[in-house]
Amino acid sequence: MRNLPVAEPDLSGNERAYVLECIETAWVSSAGHFITDFEEAFARYCGTEHALAVSNGTVALHLAMTAMGIGPGDEVIVPDLTFAACANAVVHAGATPVFADIDPASWNLDPARVEACITERTKAIMAVHLYGNPCDLDALCALKEEHGLYLIEDAAEAHGARYGGRPAGSFGDVSCFSFYGNKTITSGEGGMCLTSDPALQEAMSRLRDHGMDPERRYWHDRVGYNYRMTNLQAAVGLAQLERLDEFVEKKRRIAQWYRQQLEGAGFAFPAVPEEASCTYWLTSVLLPEGTDRTRVQERLREVGIDTRPFFYPMHVLPPFAQDGSFGVSESVSARGLNLPSGVTLGEDDVAYAAHHLIEAAGKEAPSSLHAVNGALHEKTI
Numbered sequence: 001m002r003n004l005p006v007a008e009p010d011l012s013g014n015e016r017a018y019v020l021e022c023i024e025t026a027w028v029s030s031a032g033h034f035i036t037d038f039e040e041a042f043a044r045y046c047g048t049e050h051a052l053a054v055s056n057g058t059v060a061l062h063l064a065m066t067a068m069g070i071g072p073g074d075e076v077i078v079p080d081l082t083f084a085a086c087a088n089a090v091v092h093a094g095a096t097p098v099f100a101d102i103d104p105a106s107w108n109l110d111p112a113r114v115e116a117c118i119t120e121r122t123k124a125i126m127a128v129h130l131y132g133n134p135c136d137l138d139a140l141c142a143l144k145e146e147h148g149l150y151l152i153e154d155a156a157e158a159h160g161a162r163y164g165g166r167p168a169g170s171f172g173d174v175s176c177f178s179f180y181g182n183k184t185i186t187s188g189e190g191g192m193c194l195t196s197d198p199a200l201q202e203a204m205s206r207l208r209d210h211g212m213d214p215e216r217r218y219w220h221d222r223v224g225y226n227y228r229m230t231n232l233q234a235a236v237g238l239a240q241l242e243r244l245d246e247f248v249e250k251k252r253r254i255a256q257w258y259r260q261q262l263e264g265a266g267f268a269f270p271a272v273p274e275e276a277s278c279t280y281w282l283t284s285v286l287l288p289e290g291t292d293r294t295r296v297q298e299r300l301r302e303v304g305i306d307t308r309p310f311f312y313p314m315h316v317l318p319p320f321a322q323d324g325s326f327g328v329s330e331s332v333s334a335r336g337l338n339l340p341s342g343v344t345l346g347e348d349d350v351a352y353a354a355h356h357l358i359e360a361a362g363k364e365a366p367s368s369l370h371a372v373n374g375a376l377h378e379k380t381i
């Protein structure tokens with residue numbers, strides 16, 4: 001029996017050597033050259049002027065909003081289908097997340113629904129690239145311009161993605177990344193804020209470091225945070241960044257293998273915008289409507305295949321309960337499954353997972369669905 005996790009980091013590059021250097025030189029905390037090396041290399045990779053390494057992706061979002069002056073009375077538009085960190089960060093900033101339904105093909109923010117959510121209180125749109133698939137940045141950037149809003153790009157799941165020839169992470173007034181252990185590249189825990197706006201960079205830099213004036217030690221002109229990354233984390237992050245392109249290429253190949261193996265079996269993959277390249281951080285599919293997803297997951301677990309259900313829609317979670325029409329995100333959330341997608345998988349692993357998925361979904365689908373699958377295929381693959 002195989003053991004196929006959903007995601008697993010590959011730390012076989014320079015990670016060990018760089019971490020050892022931190023320990024041998026005793027530069028373990030938040031001064032040390034790996035932090036600035038990682039920031040500079042990440043800014044170069046994404047094509048922004050500045051990068052600021054922080055403790056995780058959630059505080060990256062919080063730092064961005066705080067630096068923008070977003071707070072009580074303000075609204076931030078967030079996709080209804082995303083990780084809860086997006087909504088948590090808005091609430092931590094003192095503002096209100098307003099959820100917009102998603103597009104049924106890409107599973108990302110539907111720009112028409114975003115526009116319908118804009119009020120005089122709206123300060124920002126949080127553009128999330130779900131599971132590595134870039135959202136409709138042309139339309140969202142146009143809305144941002146038209147309504148004078150900030151765009152916060154949440155690229156926590158989309159390291160190495162591109163849109164219109166530009167890297168994900170170069171579109172936001174601030175763009176945020178996470179380097180949690182299951183993300184495309186990791187620093188254990190960690191995050192990054194990217195910007196080309198010197199005022200936002202300056203504000204975020206101070207807020208990250210207790211609100212202290214960099215020219216005047218122990219002079220704090222506003223309430224700040226300790227959101228710094230350690231040199232140890234940055235050492236791992238830099239070594240991972242050296243291999244980002246290789247990891248993305250492998251994840252794309254894994255998704256391609258799944259598409260071939262699952263073709264004609266009634267599973268829907270996300271539609272990638274024409275001008276975008278998706279990284280497939282996680283290969284994700286929608287099960288045929290009516291399939292018992294929990295039973296499918298159980299059957300797959302029995303043969304060593306780890307899966308994850310999609311996120312719950314934000315508007316159903318108790319702290320964020322909200323009225324509105326969210327039919328698309330409800331349906332996608334209920335049918336979605338993340339498949340094993342780690343960079344160490346081989347083609348035979350993917351064939352094994354796909355074979356068992358087809359079998360498990362077939363067993364758990366209502367019998368009439370077998371006939372429907374052929375018809376679904378035309379629209380979904």
Ligand SMILES: *Cc1c(COP(=O)(O)O)cnc(C)c1O
Nearest residue numbers: 056057058083085156157178180
């Ligand atoms: C992982 C993730 C975050 C939060 O990152 P952490 O480093 O875990 O705090 C935020 N947004 C999205 C879309 C994520 O996937």
